[in-house]
Amino acid sequence: MNRKFLLYSLLLALTLASCTTCKQEQTCEVKPKNVILLIGDGMGLPHVVAAMAEREQPLNMERCTHTGLSKTYSASHYVTDSGAGGTAIACGVKTNNNMIGMDKDSVPAESVLEVAERNGLSTGVVVTCGLTHATPAAFIAHQIDRHMSQEIALDFLTKEVDVCIGGDRAAFEKREDGRNLLNELKDKGYTIVNGIDSMMAVKEGKLIGFLQGNAYDIPKMPERGDVLPKGVQTAVNILSQNDKGFFLMVEGSQIDWGAHANDMSYLLQEVYDFDEAVGKAIDFAEQNGETLVIVTADHETGGLTLVQETPDGNISWQEMSSYGAARPQNRKYIAKFSTTGHSGCMVPVYAYGPGAEEFTGIMENTAFKNKILKLLNIQ
Ligand code: MG
Numbered sequence: 001m002n003r004k005f006l007l008y009s010l011l012l013a014l015t016l017a018s019c020t021t022c023k024q025e026q027t028c029e030v031k032p033k034n035v036i037l038l039i040g041d042g043m044g045l046p047h048v049v050a051a052m053a054e055r056e057q058p059l060n061m062e063r064c065t066h067t068g069l070s071k072t073y074s075a076s077h078y079v080t081d082s083g084a085g086g087t088a089i090a091c092g093v094k095t096n097n098n099m100i101g102m103d104k105d106s107v108p109a110e111s112v113l114e115v116a117e118r119n120g121l122s123t124g125v126v127v128t129c130g131l132t133h134a135t136p137a138a139f140i141a142h143q144i145d146r147h148m149s150q151e152i153a154l155d156f157l158t159k160e161v162d163v164c165i166g167g168d169r170a171a172f173e174k175r176e177d178g179r180n181l182l183n184e185l186k187d188k189g190y191t192i193v194n195g196i197d198s199m200m201a202v203k204e205g206k207l208i209g210f211l212q213g214n215a216y217d218i219p220k221m222p223e224r225g226d227v228l229p230k231g232v233q234t235a236v237n238i239l240s241q242n243d244k245g246f247f248l249m250v251e252g253s254q255i256d257w258g259a260h261a262n263d264m265s266y267l268l269q270e271v272y273d274f275d276e277a278v279g280k281a282i283d284f285a286e287q288n289g290e291t292l293v294i295v296t297a298d299h300e301t302g303g304l305t306l307v308q309e310t311p312d313g314n315i316s317w318q319e320m321s322s323y324g325a326a327r328p329q330n331r332k333y334i335a336k337f338s339t340t341g342h343s344g345c346m347v348p349v350y351a352y353g354p355g356a357e358e359f360t361g362i363m364e365n366t367a368f369k370n371k372i373l374k375l376l377n378i379q
């Protein structure tokens, strides 16, 4: 009897306990109004661990309250490329490597960004590669091959993406068909600017910002400067003016490039830069209260492992080096790459904010779209 009473009291106390997110009763279910999805291209778990090992301060990614793992294989290959990987995340379908925004039978699939736009939410992409590159393209374009940058650029005209920040101005203005898409986009109401300072001065409306002024390529860190976190801030300032909410995709594009080069210094600086962008997103989510932040990767690049300095006491640094190891100073491990390509390992998923609990456990990379749409209550 006494035990039963205690049990009932405990259940009652649990029911009345307040929700940690909204400080209201537990029965309330806070749904996100805004979603910021950050993709570290090629960012496997070892890339994150290496970045953690380098630093005394925790990464911003560690501020996320929920973690999971994503299976990255594509329809055609166990080891995906960024076209199929981005398409799976954006459109919720497994497709063949190289394909953008369509399933393996070449049927276009609507992306989470497109569904958000169709439902009146504001949308944006902020990347440190060309806007026509595979990952951003997977959210905006529908093409059979990721390398069709001319056609992918044309797909931007069929959308109303509110904020596009990245590179590859050439695909828009130095075109084989002679068209200047930037003029056409201006006619559609876009403000088009070059360089991060000009972008930050734009406070409303539709924006296309090219990160490198008149240059076509975006340099790596640290030459590039903090354009990615600033780009995220710029996008969030504009997109958050919509009462219906927004969807923003942010990509740390060059983590992948550093890993392809088996260059630990390049890779790490790109992870830190991406993590600064994650920090901007979480800062906004923290004060906004209605924003879900998801951090993940499209695949792992480099087949990276972290091993002890002298694994068996015999292998010297120089010997390791010939296998592609790197050993910057102050490091307690040796980074060793097993490929200059991608690997098939699962990648981490981190989430913060209302709905974050949906992103735990082991999931297919095709699960993101529907989880996000369900939480935003749109279809
Ligand atoms: Mg990419």
Ligand code: ZN
Pocket: 042, 082, 256, 257, 260, 301, 342
């Ligand atoms: Zn890659």
